[in-house]
Amino acid sequence: MSDDIRLEVKHLCKSFGITKAVNDVSFNVRKGTIHALIGENGSGKSTLTNMLTGIYSIDSGEFILDGKKIHPKNQVEANNEGVSIIVQELGTLSGLTVAENIFLGHEDMFVKAGIKNTAAMNRKATELLKKYGFDNIKANKMVDEYNFEDRKLVEIIKATYFHPKVVVIDETTTALSQEGREELYKHMYRIREEGGSVIFISHDLQEVLEMSDDITILRDGQYIDTIRACDVVEEQLKTLMVGREVTGAYYRNDYGDKISDEVVLSVKDVTVPGELKNINFELHKGEILGFGGLSESGMHEIGKAVFGASYDREGEVRLEDGTTINDIPTAIKHSIAYTSKDRDNESVVMNMSIRDNICLPSLNMLGNKLHLQSDRRNKKFANKFAKDISVKMVNTDQFVSQLSGGNKQKVVLARWIGKDSDIVVLDSPTRGIDIKVKQDIYQLMDQMRKNGKSIIMISEELMELIGMCDRIIIMKDGKISGQINRSEEVNEHSLIEMMV
Amino acid sequence: MDATMTSSVKARFAGTDKNRKKLSGTARGYLILIGLVVISWLIFKLITPDNFGSPANMLQYFQASLIAATGAIGFYFVMVMGMFDFSIGANIMLSAIVGCVLATKYNMGYAGLVIGCIVTGALVGLLNGSFYVKLRIPSMIVTTGLALIYESIANYMAGGIEQTLPADMRMFGTMPGDIILAIAAFLVAYLILNYTKIGTYTYAIGSDEYVAKNMGIKVNKYKVLAFVISGAFFGIMAILTISYGSSMVAVTGMSSMSRNFVPTMGCFFGIAFKKYGMPLPAIIIGEFVINIIFFGFIALGAPTAIQDVITGLALLIIITLTTKANKGEIVK
Numbered sequence: 001m002s003d004d005i006r007l008e009v010k011h012l013c014k015s016f017g018i019t020k021a022v023n024d025v026s027f028n029v030r031k032g033t034i035h036a037l038i039g040e041n042g043s044g045k046s047t048l049t050n051m052l053t054g055i056y057s058i059d060s061g062e063f064i065l066d067g068k069k070i071h072p073k074n075q076v077e078a079n080n081e082g083v084s085i086i087v088q089e090l091g092t093l094s095g096l097t098v099a100e101n102i103f104l105g106h107e108d109m110f111v112k113a114g115i116k117n118t119a120a121m122n123r124k125a126t127e128l129l130k131k132y133g134f135d136n137i138k139a140n141k142m143v144d145e146y147n148f149e150d151r152k153l154v155e156i157i158k159a160t161y162f163h164p165k166v167v168v169i170d171e172t173t174t175a176l177s178q179e180g181r182e183e184l185y186k187h188m189y190r191i192r193e194e195g196g197s198v199i200f201i202s203h204d205l206q207e208v209l210e211m212s213d214d215i216t217i218l219r220d221g222q223y224i225d226t227i228r229a230c231d232v233v234e235e236q237l238k239t240l241m242v243g244r245e246v247t248g249a250y251y252r253n254d255y256g257d258k259i260s261d262e263v264v265l266s267v268k269d270v271t272v273p274g275e276l277k278n279i280n281f282e283l284h285k286g287e288i289l290g291f292g293g294l295s296e297s298g299m300h301e302i303g304k305a306v307f308g309a310s311y312d313r314e315g316e317v318r319l320e321d322g323t324t325i326n327d328i329p330t331a332i333k334h335s336i337a338y339t340s341k342d343r344d345n346e347s348v349v350m351n352m353s354i355r356d357n358i359c360l361p362s363l364n365m366l367g368n369k370l371h372l373q374s375d376r377r378n379k380k381f382a383n384k385f386a387k388d389i390s391v392k393m394v395n396t397d398q399f400v401s402q403l404s405g406g407n408k409q410k411v412v413l414a415r416w417i418g419k420d421s422d423i424v425v426l427d428s429p430t431r432g433i434d435i436k437v438k439q440d441i442y443q444l445m446d447q448m449r450k451n452g453k454s455i456i457m458i459s460e461e462l463m464e465l466i467g468m469c470d471r472i473i474i475m476k477d478g479k480i481s482g483q484i485n486r487s488e489e490v491n492e493h494s495l496i497e498m499m500v
Numbered sequence: 501m502d503a504t505m506t507s508s509v510k511a512r513f514a515g516t517d518k519n520r521k522k523l524s525g526t527a528r529g530y531l532i533l534i535g536l537v538v539i540s541w542l543i544f545k546l547i548t549p550d551n552f553g554s555p556a557n558m559l560q561y562f563q564a565s566l567i568a569a570t571g572a573i574g575f576y577f578v579m580v581m582g583m584f585d586f587s588i589g590a591n592i593m594l595s596a597i598v599g600c601v602l603a604t605k606y607n608m609g610y611a612g613l614v615i616g617c618i619v620t621g622a623l624v625g626l627l628n629g630s631f632y633v634k635l636r637i638p639s640m641i642v643t644t645g646l647a648l649i650y651e652s653i654a655n656y657m658a659g660g661i662e663q664t665l666p667a668d669m670r671m672f673g674t675m676p677g678d679i680i681l682a683i684a685a686f687l688v689a690y691l692i693l694n695y696t697k698i699g700t701y702t703y704a705i706g707s708d709e710y711v712a713k714n715m716g717i718k719v720n721k722y723k724v725l726a727f728v729i730s731g732a733f734f735g736i737m738a739i740l741t742i743s744y745g746s747s748m749v750a751v752t753g754m755s756s757m758s759r760n761f762v763p764t765m766g767c768f769f770g771i772a773f774k775k776y777g778m779p780l781p782a783i784i785i786g787e788f789v790i791n792i793i794f795f796g797f798i799a800l801g802a803p804t805a806i807q808d809v810i811t812g813l814a815l816l817i818i819i820t821l822t823t824k825a826n827k828g829e830i831v832k
Contacts, residue, residue: 055714076716093711095580095703095774104704105715107697116695142777 006031006197007052007166012061014047016402017394021047023221024061029166029214034188034198036208036229039218039241040434041406042392045201048218049168052199053085054078065165076105082165084158086172086184088405088432089344091158092143092151099125099139102158128161132187147296148342149180156187167191168199171405173207174431177294177460185211203406203434205234219243242436250439251467252446255488259470260285263320264454265336265423267306270315275301277478279315283423283454288445290469291458293499298478299458300341303427306456307331307338332361337421339412341428341458347412348400355382355396358415365419385414389444390437405432413441424448427458442468462492474498529776533769533785536818540789544796552799553792561795563675565787566682567740572766572783573689574733577698577726579767580706580774583639587628587647589759591731594654595620595738596748600663613669617742618735624650625731629724647754654750664747673743685736690780692729702726737763765790765815789818 007029014022022044029035037045050056052063054072063070065081072078075085085091092101099122103109110121125139134153143151152172159167169188173181188198188211202208208215209229217224217240224240262285270279276298283289291299304310306317308327317325325331331338340346348357359366359378366381367373382396391410393403400408409432416424426445430438445455445468459465465472474482474495482498484490545553571588578585585591598620602612624646632642671677693699701722704712713719742748769786770779793814797807 074716075714091711093704093707095707096700100700100703104700105717107700111697114696115691116697116700118695 004031005029006033006066007199008064009048009052010062010064012048012051012063013059014044014051014056015059020221022051022218025218025221025223026061027216027223027226029197029199031197032192032195033213034192034200034211036200036202036212036215037218038202038205038208038215038237039224040436041410041432042220042404043218043241043434044221045218046170046404047221049085049170049199049201052078052166053083053168055085074105079105079162079164083168084160084162084164084166085168085170086152086155086159088171088174090148090151091155094142094144096143097122097140098129098137098143098146098154101143101154102128102139102161104158106162125157128157132157149176149296152176152180153183156184160187160191163194164196166197166199168201170201171203171432173202173204174428177296179294203432203438205237205435208237209234217241238435241434251442251464255486257470259287265306265320266316266318268316268318270305270313270317272298272301272305272310272313275310275478276305279305279480281473281480283456284470285454286449286452287471288449288455288457288469290465290472291456291475292460292462292465292472292495293475293481297475297499299475300427301478302475303338303340303425303456303458306423306425307336309338332419335420335422336425337361337416337419337423338425339409339416339427339429341431343405343408343412343431348408350401351399353397353399354386354391354393354403354411355379357400357411358382358385358396358418361415361419381418382414385418386411389414389417389440406434406437409433410437413444417444421453423454423456425456425458428460429457430459430461430464462495465495466490466492525776526778529773529778529782533773533782533789536789537785537792540792540796540814544792544799548796548799552796557795558792559675561791562788563678564744564795565784565791566678567737567744568762568766568790569784569787570682570685570740571734571737571763572770572787573686573780574730574736575763575767576689576730576770576779576783577693577702578639578730579771580702580779581723581726582706582709583632583723583726585628585643585727585730586640586757586760587624587643587650588734588763589756590647590650590654591621591624591734592738592741592759593748593750593756594624594650594657595735596742597654597658597663597750599735599738600665600742600748601657603669604663604666610669610671613665613672613742614739617738618732621735621738622728622732624734625727625729626724628731629727632727633720633724644754647756648752651750651752651754651756655752658748658750660750662747662749663742665742667746670743670746672739673746678740678744681736681740685733686780686784689729689733693780698722698725698729734763762787762790768815790815 005028010026012022012025025044025048037049039045047056051058054074054077058071065083070081072081072083078084093104096104102125103121107116110117122139129135129137129139137146137150137154143154169184173184176184188200191198200212212229214226215229215232215237216226219241263282264285265283267279267281271277279302291302293299301310305313306325308325308331319325319334323330323334325334325336344350355378359382362381363373366378379396386393386396389410391414392407400411403411413429430441433441448455457465457469470486472484472495473480476499484494541553571592575585575588595617599613599617602608602616603610606612628643628646631646632639635642672681701712701717704715704717705719705722709719766783766787770783773779773782793811797810
């Protein structure tokens with residue numbers, strides 16, 4: 001670690017319409033450090049790094065890398081300047097091989113007289129895959145053949161194989177399982193040891209404190225402070241991010257309450273080929289039932305199975321009134337809501353407005369007797385729930401694609417809160433959500449529980465499962481491997497034993 | 501942070517069933533296509549054994565299928581990017597007339613025919629692509645509008661008269677000329693798709709235009725290029741068409757659109773079999789299947805309307821049965 005400056009951010013500004021996403025931000029990133037960039041959703045973190053990596057243009061201000069002003073117009077130019085990025089969502093392209101994805105935009109290395117030497121490209125990619133220890137991924141295979149986590153590993157190679165000076169990791173860890181995170185951490189340390197700098201965006205403050213050397217805080221697009229990680233504790237970071245002390249309970253603080261005997265949903269012998277095997281459980285009225293496990297334990301499929309979204313599902317999902325749930329329309333009709341972990345692909349409709357996204361499952365309710373929709377009524381409805389959950393937006397006519405990751409998640413939640421569903425399945429509900437909104441969501445869940453709503457919460461965050469759930473079911477290899485009831489004695493280790 | 505746990509990254513990296521299953525994808529694709537050839541041949545052979553499906557007949561069907569296949573392999577570049585072209589027929593007609601006029605009226609012989617057709621086709625592609633990119637309106641609308649213009653130009657150039665290629669200039673209408681030209685076209689397309697940046701960028705833009713743009717790919721440039729490549733291959737198709745049929749009539753009022761159908765159907769095969777990693781062979785064999793069905797109906801003496809209905813249905817059935825989408829896959 002050194003005190004030499006690697007990257008200077010000087011008076012950077014960026015606006016989207018009337019929203020000032022980044023407003024006169026200046027700070028320095030030191031050589032050989034992991035430099036965290038934190039802030040609430042919509043604080044300008046991703047906008048800033050998107051300007052650094054050429055995804056967005058700069059309105060004013062500049063980036064100075066090793067004393068030289070840089071102004072990349074796209075990611076390839078940014079790579080050529082020594083800057084790369086690993087994004088939160090999928091950053092690889094289907095229809096291309098692993099090797100083509102790794103070298104996309106840099107094919108000229110393998111082109112002679114206009115002809116691409118595919119064999120040489122595959123050989124080089126194979127070398128890199130071996131070097132990184134990702135031997136199971138084959139360079140000449142279509143990237144579509146690999147799962148989300150493996151595709152993220154391809155992105156790690158793509159972003160780091162050329163030894164960039166600065167690597168941006170934009171909320172990537174929230175999308176990864178623990179194994180994936182560990183793999184990413186390993187490469188972050190390697191980059192730091194080699195003298196590179198990592199700009200690390202994460203909402204997990206404990207992770208930020210453990211991984212980072214320096215931390216820069218942004219709030220509402222403005223620079224707040226840069227501090228050494230060793231000089232600060234989590235509570236101080238929260239205060240700096242939110243602008244006031246985050247008071248009150250974070251998780252639930254009730255213990256020993258009896259769960260209602262009323263079963264609102266029962267799952268019997270549910271099997272989904274390759275995902276779940278003979279799953280049985282019951283969900284009670286007013287209960288928060290948690291599902292935990294390793295990322296590929298099958299827990300994420302539980303949500304889909306309950307919502308009627310699984311393919312080739314066997315077994316039975318039955319409601320209290322005897323209705324069996326076999327498809328999504330039946331689930332929604334009978335007051336079941338579901339938010340997917342894969343937010344961009346499965347939850348929000350990117351090219352629709354916030355209003356349309358929120359109103360989508362409630363259109364029947366919002367229509368008049370002739371089933372005609374009223375713009376005014378829909379707008380009022382969307383406004384109410386978007387504001388209740390503090391979506392940072394210009395107005396509800398704004399396209400969801402223009403929102404930050406956390407705000408997209410808020411739109412998804414607003415949609416189901418508006419629908420007033422009795423059974424809510426939340427898969428990774430606080431993924432990419434800042435500390436303040438996380439607290440809001442937990443309080444909202446607690447309130448819903450008290451109002452008699454039942455919640456299935458699927459999460460890779462063990463602490464939130466322990467803090468919020470009445471019961472936690474742990475999944476392993478597609479089966480239930482254990483169950484723990486809410487108690488003050490439950491800790492992460494008791495869950496981990498069942499997970500691995 | 502989440503609790504730390506002893507991870508077994510290597511175990512997860514041991515490969516998935518899905519990966520193992522796809523190992524023989526290309527072989528499976530070929531098997532399906534060859535199966536389709538055999539089935540379609542067998543059906544008509546059983547119904548009309550005397551005047552269908554002899555080895556000589558099959559060679560004739562194959563030669564006929566090469567014509568549309570050459571256009572379809574070029575069109576594949578456009579379709580993979582998510583665009584469409586309604587000016588295929590007009591392009592073939594205009595290119596053939598220009599080639600024929602250069603070859604005969606300007607006494608340029610084969611050079612005039614080949615260069616005239618290919619350059620005209622490429623120019624039409626350039627116009628299609630440029631208008632699409634500059635006007636920023638859907639490719640279907642742009643090419644429909646331009647097709648009317650190309651038809652009128654062709655009609656004007658032909659002076660309203662049928663353009664006939666002299667018998668001594670029809671080398672590409674018979675063996676081995678047609679096969680040599682078609683094979684050369686296939687090799688060029690294969691080379692561009694698999695061994696140049698253009699091929700990679702074609703798939704990248706088709707997969708996610710936004711990400712492709714962020715990777716520094718000049719999306720508009722490659723879209724225009726796709727239309728140019730497609731146009732040039734339709735130019736080659738025009739050479740084969742006029743050489744095989746000996747003449748070309750410059751029709752107007754969108755009548756040229758009837759020529760769109762066969763190359764587009766072949767292209768559907770390519771798109772459908774892309775996942776098996778063999779789009780170009782799928783186009784060639786797919787066109788062969790279409791021609792077997794087409795000639796089968798002729799052998800049966802079925803009325804044109806019936807032929808069209810059954811050919812349309814056959815296409816839907818074939819594509820549906822052979823390209824069953826994966827669970828959860830979005831089909832547009």
